[in-house]
Amino acid sequence: MTEIKASTGPKYARILSVGSAVPSKVIDNEHLLQYIESSEEWITQRTGIKERRWIAEDESIETLSLAAAEQAIERAGISVDQIDAVILSTISHYHQTPALAPQLATKLGIPDAAAYDISAACAGFSYGVAQAEALVRSGQARHVLLIAGETISEITDLTDRGTAFLFGDGAGAVVVGPSETNGIGPVVWGSDGSQAGTIWQTTDWHTAVEQGTWPKLGMDGRAVFKWATGFIAQAAKKCLDEAGLTPDDLDVFIPHQANDRITDTLLRYLKLPEKVVVARTIRQFGNNSAATIPMAMAELLESGQAKSGQTALIIGFGAGLVYSGQVITLP
Amino acid sequence: MATTEEIRAQLAELVNDVAGVPVEDVQLDKSFVDDLDVDSLAMVEILVGCEEKFGVTIPDEESKNLKTVGDAVAYIEAHS
Numbered sequence: 001m002t003e004i005k006a007s008t009g010p011k012y013a014r015i016l017s018v019g020s021a022v023p024s025k026v027i028d029n030e031h032l033l034q035y036i037e038s039s040e041e042w043i044t045q046r047t048g049i050k051e052r053r054w055i056a057e058d059e060s061i062e063t064l065s066l067a068a069a070e071q072a073i074e075r076a077g078i079s080v081d082q083i084d085a086v087i088l089s090t091i092s093h094y095h096q097t098p099a100l101a102p103q104l105a106t107k108l109g110i111p112d113a114a115a116y117d118i119s120a121a122c123a124g125f126s127y128g129v130a131q132a133e134a135l136v137r138s139g140q141a142r143h144v145l146l147i148a149g150e151t152i153s154e155i156t157d158l159t160d161r162g163t164a165f166l167f168g169d170g171a172g173a174v175v176v177g178p179s180e181t182n183g184i185g186p187v188v189w190g191s192d193g194s195q196a197g198t199i200w201q202t203t204d205w206h207t208a209v210e211q212g213t214w215p216k217l218g219m220d221g222r223a224v225f226k227w228a229t230g231f232i233a234q235a236a237k238k239c240l241d242e243a244g245l246t247p248d249d250l251d252v253f254i255p256h257q258a259n260d261r262i263t264d265t266l267l268r269y270l271k272l273p274e275k276v277v278v279a280r281t282i283r284q285f286g287n288n289s290a291a292t293i294p295m296a297m298a299e300l301l302e303s304g305q306a307k308s309g310q311t312a313l314i315i316g317f318g319a320g321l322v323y324s325g326q327v328i329t330l331p
Numbered sequence: 332m333a334t335t336e337e338i339r340a341q342l343a344e345l346v347n348d349v350a351g352v353p354v355e356d357v358q359l360d361k362s363f364v365d366d367l368d369v370d371s372l373a374m375v376e377i378l379v380g381c382e383e384k385f386g387v388t389i390p391d392e393e394s395k396n397l398k399t400v401g402d403a404v405a406y407i408e409a410h411s
Contacts, residue, residue, distance in 0.1 A: 046372060222391070225372055230379045261372050268348065 009139030013176055014183020015129070015331045016078070016143075019071025020172045020298035021064045022285065023055040032165050035158040043165045048260025052168030052286030054153040061093055064171035065104055065149035068294070073108065073145065075331075076175035080108060083175070084141035086115040087131060089124030089148045089290040091319065092155065093117065096205075104147065114141065121199070122256045122318025123189070124148055124290030125172070126325055129314075130187035132176035147173040148290035155201070157216035166259075167217070168286030172294020174331065181329075185243030188235055188315075189324035198223045199319035228262045232317045233269035236325060239313055240270075243327035247272045251310035252300060252330060256317055257282035257292035266315075277305050289318065297330065306330055333411075335359075338385070338404045345380045346400075349373050359401035367400075385411045 028051045029040040044050060055064070065088060073080060086108075088101040101115035120127040125148040132144035152167035176184070202216045236255070240246065253276050255263050260282055267278065279296035288295060293314050300306035308330055315325030333341075343357035350373040356366075363369040369377065378389050381403065387410040389397070397403045 046370070222371070222375055225375050226379055229376050230383070259372075261376075265349075265376055 007139035009137045010178035011137070012179040012182040013133045013136040014179035014181075014329055016175045016177045017072045017075035017331045018172065018174045018294055018298045018301065019068045019073075019075060020170065020295045021067035021071070022053045022170045022295070023059045023064060025054045025056050027052050027054050027168075029165060032158070036161040036164045038161055038165070046259075046261065047166065048263075048280065048283050049165060049286050050283050052165075052284075053170060055151050055169045061090060061149045061151045061171070062100065062104070064151070064169065065100070065147045065173070066107055068149070068171040068173040069104065069108055069145060069147050072173040072175050076143070076177070078143060078175065078177070080110045083110045083113055083143045083145050085132070085135055085144045086110060086113045087128050087144060087146045088115075088117045089120060089128045089146070090117060090150055091119055091121050091124070091289060092151045093149075094154065101147075105145075108145075110145070113145075120290070120322050120324065121320060122258065122287070122289050122292070123316035123320070123322045123324040125293045126187065126314055126316045127189065127322070129174070129176065129184060129326060129328070130189065130324065133184040133187075136176055136178060143175055143177040145173065145175055147171060148294055150289040150291045152217065152287070152289055155215060155217045157202070157218070160216070160218075162221050163217065163219050166287045168288050170285055170288040170291045170295050172291045172298060174294055183329035185239065185245075185327035187324060187326045188239045188242055189322070190235075191320050191322045193320070195223070195227070195321040198227070198321055225259070225262065227321065228258065228317055229265040229269075232315065232323055233266050235323055236266055236270055236313065236315045239315060239325040239327055245311070245327060247276070249311060250276050250313055250327075252277045252279075252306045252312035254279040254293050254296050254300070254312055254314045256315065257285065257296060258287050258317070290316070292316075301330065335404055335408065338407050339400065341384060342381065342400065342403060342407070345384060346377055349376045349380060357400055359399065359404060361400050362398055363400070364398070381407060387411050
């Protein structure tokens, strides 16, 4: 039998750098009260959100993704021709084909990279980290640029008093590359398609075109909260177990920024020590779907609350339902 | 089998943990929402906690009927 050569790669991978970008329009809770019957206090108490960012006319998923990616590449200290794959995680690129990742790669000056979009909603960044880690360690790519970009404001239903205040726009990006020591733990991920109707696009494209309506994002908040505070709490614990760590080994916790109250519950369940720095960027950015985790990572590092080399647990969960988490070394 | 008082006491600890309500306030005649000021999200979390702590399943349609501490204790007694 003819022997086919197999690719081989470095023993370990890690996240080399992170960048982020937020749009210019700051939307506070009071602004939303023109659309829904609610109060600033109710919104803050139920979600922790005080404000979020929405794209202005000259901004888009493309401009945010490019800005975050440029920052990540510069901070990684590598040249663009060392990047062999570009992955964009998004659920808010409203152009079915072609994927956006190839255009981002070209605009970033990355020649001939494998480039594709993935759709894993709020778990998308962690799904992407798992893919990037596998690509690097198997020798399929020397470096992977992973971008999570979202403009959820464009599908937010401003008349829905359960979700109108939740979402914001933004992008985060990381470069994953080879490492002497392991910087990315085993991924804990999965899905449950029986709960496809828990977070969903309210009309499919056929119906939308027929009716002349633009789809929105629907969510059964109670079901999501129940799932996140039960099943996801256990999955977060499993991420630590799989990495061979205990809560005491952790320096930073970056859960998907879906709701401050979910984060509170995860903390209670995991019994993380006081010293662990916890991401709370939902307060200023809202829920940015796939982008929340890299945006929070960048914010914690830039503000000095977290430091390069520290050990962090990340976990995302959302529409699918899908979830994904792993322990990482901060870039 | 746990007594009504034992279930109430364990439930009181859970309500205290989730919503910060003093354990002595969590009595059978008290309404979660009206008397103990437990909001809807905390209520979901308490019910998830009950499922774990008492090994019961509380379907969503059933959870709407559990208005008082006594309702929840009676449900747990009947289903655990």
